Amino acid sequence: MSQSNEIILKVNDLKMYFPVTRGLLRKKVAEIKAVDGVSFELKKGETLGLVGESGCGKTTVGRCVSRLYQPTGGEIIFEGEDIAALPEKDLKRIRRKVSLIFQDPYSSLDPRQSAGSIVGEPLIVHKITKDKIDYHRRVETLFQLVGLDPALMNRYPHEFSGGQRQRIGIARSLASNPSLIICDEPVSALDVSIQAQIINLLLDLKEAGETELTYIFIAHDLSVVKHISDRVAVMYLGRIVELTTPQELYENPLHPYTQALLSAVPVPDPEIEEKRERIILEGEVPSPLNPPSGCALHQRCPIAKPECREVIPPLSDRGGGHLVACIRA
Amino acid sequence: MERLLEVKDLKTYFNTDDGLLKAVDGVSFYVDEQEIIGVVGESGCGKTVTQLSVMQLIARPGKIVGGEVIFEGRDILKYKPHGEEMRAIRGGKIAMIFQEPMTSLNPVLTLNQQLSESLMLHLKMNKEDARKRAIELLRLVGIPSPEARIDDYPHQFSGGMRQRVMIAMGLSCNPKILIADEPTTALDVTTQAQLLELMTEMVERFRSSLIIVTHNLGVVARYAKRIYIMYAGKIVEEGTCKEIFKHPRHPYTIGLLNSVPRLDTVGKRLVPIEGLPPNLTNMPDYCAFLPRCPYKTEKCRTSPMPDLRDVPGEGHRVRCYVDIAEVDNVTVK
Incomplete structure (x- = not known):
């Protein structure tokens, strides 16, 4: 292109x-x-x-x-x-x-x-x-x-x-x-x-x-x-949590939300589907009227730690222009 | 496994201003007991319309003009649509979940009223028992604190929650078959994944069969045992899930598989199905897919609509004259 x-x-x-x-x-x-x-x-x-x-x-x-x-x-x-x-x-x-x-x-x-x-x-x-x-x-x-x-x-x-x-x-x-x-x-x-x-x-x-x-x-x-x-x-919830090339995103997703999103998309191939692991996020997207403190995902995140509740993670470069907003990734 | 539902040569026509549709x-x-199939x-x-016909929920100008629907050994198409027998089946033995959870719940009734209705009607429960059972069902489908929420109205729930309520309602009378018509199409992907897991878990628990009706091949790939592909009012290919995805044989199925972008492939150009779906009021005598088919031969043009014929593979049948396995160039990997 x-x-x-x-x-x-x-x-x-x-x-x-x-x-x-x-x-x-x-x-x-x-x-x-x-x-x-x-x-x-x-x-x-x-x-x-x-x-x-x-x-x-x-x-x-x-x-x-x-x-x-x-x-x-x-x-x-x-x-x-x-x-x-x-x-x-x-x-x-x-x-x-x-x-x-x-x-x-x-x-x-x-x-x-x-x-x-x-x-x-x-x-x-x-x-x-x-x-x-x-x-x-x-x-x-x-x-x-x-x-x-x-x-x-x-x-x-x-x-x-x-x-x-x-x-x-x-x-x-x-x-x-x-x-x-x-x-x-x-x-x-x-x-x-x-x-x-x-x-x-x-x-x-x-x-x-x-x-x-x-x-x-x-x-x-x-x-x-x-x-x-x-x-x-x-x-x-109003913020970019991960930004990178499509290949990198698919092969190496760093943010837990991206990982869950990727695993939720069905692939039209039963053999691959059988082997794939599904990360299912609990609950629903919180209301933007009353967003959670700190990282917006912390209530649903499988790897959240107490400090996730306090800090809004900045979007930071993890090499090669792969930006992620997560303190745990 | 026993055959639970068998639909034979079902025909539903609509008499429209533009002609017979x-x-x-x-x-x-067919559906076996405790089986999950995809349409x-x-x-x-x-x-x-196929699924609505099974339930005899076709309104004018539509009419079921032929065929049989054998459920538990009896042809339920012989029952009157408004008769006692059909009503006992509808919602009782065969239940349906619709696409739009926003429109298929009654906005002026509380969840308790809506859930209790079928419990009282089909299972002859009294009000108190029905309420208890309704709370139980809501808990099963993952509605938090159901005791507090059972007197809420549908608008107080999100789309995903409403679809959970629909699942609870569908399963309330322990039906033999649950028909889910595009159950997750209006929902977000992560909610979609939650609900598909929930639905398949629930039918297993209730020992029901499940018919998933969808346009999304990915949705059925994970859960369905067998798949039927429909085009222009007819089944064009059927077989086990593995067969259909591994050895698709109808040009339409191949087209569908090639035209969806996949998460696990990179940068391949999509191969769309050219043209448009046909107008069902004015169908030609030959194969309905012919105008869009890349594999068409002279025989297709001069012969009538092909019948479903057996091809190698368990229960694999296809409505096509051309042997695609020999033509090759099937780009599906």
Whole structure:
């Protein structure tokens, strides 16, 4: 995979707290710390996988980076500029460069807009095309790029299958020629046989695009993330607990949560399954409204020690860029 | 082991505006006592409708138009859907767990009310005994302090906990068969692992059989003894779990195995199944998988839908003319 050393995105101590309000005056009574101190770097052309269970903050990270949310704290340095606190009026410029692919291909497309106009809308919003002919040609190229027949341009979303709709969503995200695409669970709503088509398409686009594409790939399915990513960040309760290459993550997982997550993913092979050991975490993910002290995993962790209750473990390098946040690993 | 349930040539059709939709078209399978089987297929392949037909839970415009469901030696399809006999079986002898624990529990009833209902109906327990038994069941499925939580409502529980309640409910009357329809699909992976372990542990304890209906081949690989693969309303391949994963012979099964990314392989490009699942209202006479099949021959196009035929391997049968073992190029490792 083509990768330069240029850093396209640097996220520093990102925090996103959502207020919990009560009563008529919407008095703030508590805070949900959805993302609590997330830092990572992304090279141009790289794919970073964000993986974790529901409520771990992976989607919130994606939404902060695309500035759909205004983060509570931290820096998001995109192409050399801190966009974390950028005012609304300057965001259009960023939105052209950072686009999104959503999970649900049914609710993320306007049912009253034709496929062609969905794909072409960013071209108009960002005033990219010169005239009608140019616009039409661009939309046609986008359709072909994602493997859709341009003849279907005048059809409406309900006339397409789930996989085709996701292709429309991908074409729309490519329209403004972005350098960073945030893919939020792009295949989890699709059938198994269709998932592979979309994963391959995302991989192909990276090679074929006019500009070098960088992805943040958010998913709960570790096997999909491992397949598509150059590096994988495992999140738990608003923090990154482990970050490394997919091979290293699979062969040498250091964080107990990663180990449990890996062992929970079934492998379609009964002989391997028989031999595999399962680490089953007790209980459930604690509420981010009232997170445990110290390491967020300590109540469920099989190797926790008393001091895990007190210290929030920092993400530290264990060699070769393998980052782990655990004092016991 | 004794044959507990045998479904023969089951047909369930839906009369839709677009024509007759053959959701289940001649499906046969069996379950032995205390056996775990898997039924695998994508959305719309008829796997759920098959199980609902066994329970006679098909509403209009759907209709069971043919076949037999032999349970404990009797054809239960002959029973009236609303009759005494069928009601005794439903929830009593054959129980079902549904995919969405959020929607399949009644939001306005407490757990006690919902769990006691079937205990009082099927086991003729009185209120106090039913409550005691319900607490017992909740403890079995790992709900902490069940005495305190039994009067709570479903929304007070997390998704995983709700599915535990569903398992408790399914097993409450000690059924002979538990049908779990996508029991873990809406849940996170670690919860999924917890629940699959719990479910298999529980059916062993209750000496029940388990039918796992899923789209995820990985889920059945660990637990099922035998597997049925469904496509477009028909079973296209069946056999023991080991056989199916080691020597898959139907192009669709091979396609499924090649198209899922696996945790234990690195960087191999996925081989998707090209095209889309067929529209079930307008099925061709030939093999339903033909338009997407990489192994198709001239014979497939000119011949009718193939029958299931025996191939080497214990109980291994496949609905395909082509002998894939000879064609080779099977990339599954």
